Amino acid sequence: MNIFVLLKRTFDTEEKITIANGAINEDGAEFIINPYDEYAVEEAIQLRESHGGEVTVVSVGGEDGEKQLRTALAMGADKAVLINTEDDIEYGDQHTTSKILAEYLKDKEADIILAGNVAIDCGSGQVGPRVADLLDIPYVTTITKLEIEGDKVSVVRDVEGDSEVIETSLPLLITAQQGLNEPRYPSLPGIMKAKKKPLEELELDDLDLDEDEVEAKTKVIEIFLPPTKEAGRVLEGEISEKVKELVSLLHKEAKVI
Amino acid sequence: MDFRLDEDIQFLKKNVRDFVQSEVEAVAMQIEEENKIPERIIEFSKEMGLFGLSIPEEFGGLGIGMVGKCALYEEIGATHNGYTTLIGAHTGIGTVGIVDMGNEAQKRKYLPDMAAGEKIGAFALTEPSAGSNATNLKTTAVKKGDKYILNGTKHYITNATEADVFTVMAVTDPSKGAKGITSFIVEKEFSGFQVGAVEKKMGLRGSHSAEVIMEDCEVPVENVLGVEGQGYVNALKILANGRAGLAARNLGSCQKLLDMSATYANQRVQFNVPIIEHQAVAHMLSEMAMEIEALRSFTYRVAWMVDEGMKVIKEAAMLKLFGSEVYNRVADKAIQVHGGIGYIADYPIERFFRDARITRIYEGTSEIQKNIIAGQLKKEYKLD
Numbered sequence: 081m082n083i084f085v086l087l088k089r090t091f092d093t094e095e096k097i098t099i100a101n102g103a104i105n106e107d108g109a110e111f112i113i114n115p116y117d118e119y120a121v122e123e124a125i126q127l128r129e130s131h132g133g134e135v136t137v138v139s140v141g142g143e144d145g146e147k148q149l150r151t152a153l154a155m156g157a158d159k160a161v162l163i164n165t166e167d168d169i170e171y172g173d174q175h176t177t178s179k180i181l182a183e184y185l186k187d188k189e190a191d192i193i194l195a196g197n198v199a200i201d202c203g204s205g206q207v208g209p210r211v212a213d214l215l216d217i218p219y220v221t222t223i224t225k226l227e228i229e230g231d232k233v234s235v236v237r238d239v240e241g242d243s244e245v246i247e248t249s250l251p252l253l254i255t256a257q258q259g260l261n262e263p264r265y266p267s268l269p270g271i272m273k274a275k276k277k278p279l280e281e282l283e284l285d286d287l288d289l290d291e292d293e294v295e296a297k298t299k300v301i302e303i304f305l306p307p308t309k310e311a312g313r314v315l316e317g318e319i320s321e322k323v324k325e326l327v328s329l330l331h332k333e334a335k336v337i
Numbered sequence: 338m339d340f341r342l343d344e345d346i347q348f349l350k351k352n353v354r355d356f357v358q359s360e361v362e363a364v365a366m367q368i369e370e371e372n373k374i375p376e377r378i379i380e381f382s383k384e385m386g387l388f389g390l391s392i393p394e395e396f397g398g399l400g401i402g403m404v405g406k407c408a409l410y411e412e413i414g415a416t417h418n419g420y421t422t423l424i425g426a427h428t429g430i431g432t433v434g435i436v437d438m439g440n441e442a443q444k445r446k447y448l449p450d451m452a453a454g455e456k457i458g459a460f461a462l463t464e465p466s467a468g469s470n471a472t473n474l475k476t477t478a479v480k481k482g483d484k485y486i487l488n489g490t491k492h493y494i495t496n497a498t499e500a501d502v503f504t505v506m507a508v509t510d511p512s513k514g515a516k517g518i519t520s521f522i523v524e525k526e527f528s529g530f531q532v533g534a535v536e537k538k539m540g541l542r543g544s545h546s547a548e549v550i551m552e553d554c555e556v557p558v559e560n561v562l563g564v565e566g567q568g569y570v571n572a573l574k575i576l577a578n579g580r581a582g583l584a585a586r587n588l589g590s591c592q593k594l595l596d597m598s599a600t601y602a603n604q605r606v607q608f609n610v611p612i613i614e615h616q617a618v619a620h621m622l623s624e625m626a627m628e629i630e631a632l633r634s635f636t637y638r639v640a641w642m643v644d645e646g647m648k649v650i651k652e653a654a655m656l657k658l659f660g661s662e663v664y665n666r667v668a669d670k671a672i673q674v675h676g677g678i679g680y681i682a683d684y685p686i687e688r689f690f691r692d693a694r695i696t697r698i699y700e701g702t703s704e705i706q707k708n709i710i711a712g713q714l715k716k717e718y719k720l721d
Contacts, residue, residue: 147348265381267391268389269386
């Protein structure tokens with residue numbers, strides 16, 4: 081089975097976000113594999129373990145993404161590809177990323193492509209479906225279970241707490257939801273071996289793409305932190321008075337009723 | 338002079354930290370309450386390859402040097418010390434005997450399973466009448482045909498209840514004293530071998546120390562580890578090899594205590610300011626941080642000397658001594674910084690305090706380390 085995983089390098093979930101000069105401050109921050117992409121990597125490795133084949137992990141971004149690709153290799157992926165856009169693209173959006181990925185994948189004859197349901201930084205959830213659309217293959221998002229027999233695929237999809245069973249066929253793109261599996265920790269011997277696994281680096285030129293073909297369709301107007309939460313208020317007095325005061329506050333102060 | 342760890346080691350270290358801090362830390366209080374390390378944690382540790390830290394790559398281990406091992410031990414030390422000891426004693430004194438003194442056939446037979454964590458290793462030297470004076474062993478080994486017959490009782494054997502493979506020291510020639518001791522590889526399945534009473538300890542819960550009883554225990558001659566009569570020297574070598582690793586584990590525990598103490602001192606408010614603003618508290622933290630930094634430098638320097646093949650008898654003894662004493666001082670200050678909460682068993686500080694205490698005793702007491710250092714000094718400064 082020819083398996084591909086789309087992987088994004090993101091801020092560590094433990095990091096405190098700060099803003100400097102209108103941009104998110106990355107100094108000294110730790111980076112990780114986007115947690116949803118980690119489920120995708122794990123699922124890909126499990127698929128290979130039961131169906132055979134090869135797992136290739138692909139990432140679009142700067143040179144720093146190599147670390148997260150090495151982690152995926154250490155977990156058990158066979159090959160990694162870094163499409164380095166550092167020199168060509170100053171600002172990219174979901175259109176940029178999906179166009180690049182689709183261009184890379186179009187002649188790879190992937191049986192299945194796995195991605196995260198959403199990246200925890202920008203949170204658009206668009207790249208997976210866009211890539212599937214560009215490749216003209218079916219996709220199912222936010223899956224929690226995947227079973228493949230021959231060309232037939234059965235998928236359980238998380239729909240806001242409920243689940244939906246979908247039957248489809250290969251080739252296919254899926255995006256992983258929490259609960260799909262429990263990602264393994266890379267083994268220490270795996271980490272040592274990962275150094276010897278192939279990690280290919282490509283640029284836009286190698287994919288015959290021009291910068292304007294992948295130019296972002298959106299632009300960032302402003303970046304700001306959510307307002308800090310203020311301390312709550314405890315109302316005093318008899319129950320009936322408190323209820324009256326609460327209702328009046330909801331009308332006049334909060335203006336939600 | 339370059340004090341940085343190389344990139345591979347940093348990457349391994351980070352992965353071990355992520356695992357230890359998210360998985361083992363999450364069950365640290367559970368380990369303490371149940372006196373048992375959850376199976377899931379042991380399985381994860383096996384999958385990660387933590388049991389193969391000391392074993393060469395060709396036998397399924399990680400094949401890294403002492404600097405790398407210490408870097409990982411530092412992370413393994415930064416959590417419940419029962420877990421630290423399970424991994425530490427196996428990868429330290431439990432496996433290095435076979436790695437360093439075993440012949441090809443012994444390595445091939447035992448190391449792959451030990452690297453995978455499928456077989457746990459333990460080191461059985463101490464006896465009721467032979468602690469610091471390891472030459473006073475009473476366990477005997479008598480050769481009969483193609484077997485040795487072992488008789489005797491070992492006690493306080495770390496990991497004895499979990500272990501499958503024991504490095505056992507026994508007397509083969511009582512007339513030769515220290516030179517009449519031989520080391521053996523003994524499997525728990527060998528006839529006449531059994532694990533006896535499990536000790537109730539002050540700390541290190543989740544890691545079990547027990548008696549090992551051998552009654553006409555039959556050990557095939559091919560299980561002699563190294564050369565007959567070299568058992569005492571082997572034991573000293575195995576212990577010396579373990580010393581840098583033990584210090585690194587203590588270093589990790591110290592760092593964890595500093596992290597918790599400095600965080601707490603920044604949050605706990607008394608007299609309207611965080612207590613770190615009170616000089617008496619601030620100075621305790623400074624002293625902790627300074628001693629930890631000194632221990633870190635010393636640990637990696639000795640580890641580097643080991644990797645360079647230098648003689649480290651004196652330095653390893655100093656490091657074992659210093660690491661254990663620093664851990665005890667740091668644990669004491671951590672309780673003082675935390676105040677009452679540091680004494681309460683719902684919080685991890687008092688656990689570290691109890692667990693720290695054994696480090697001044699096991700794998701050679703602090704006093705024995707001083708004797709070793711003094712012995713080396715005596716040699717160095719002797720007038721010819």
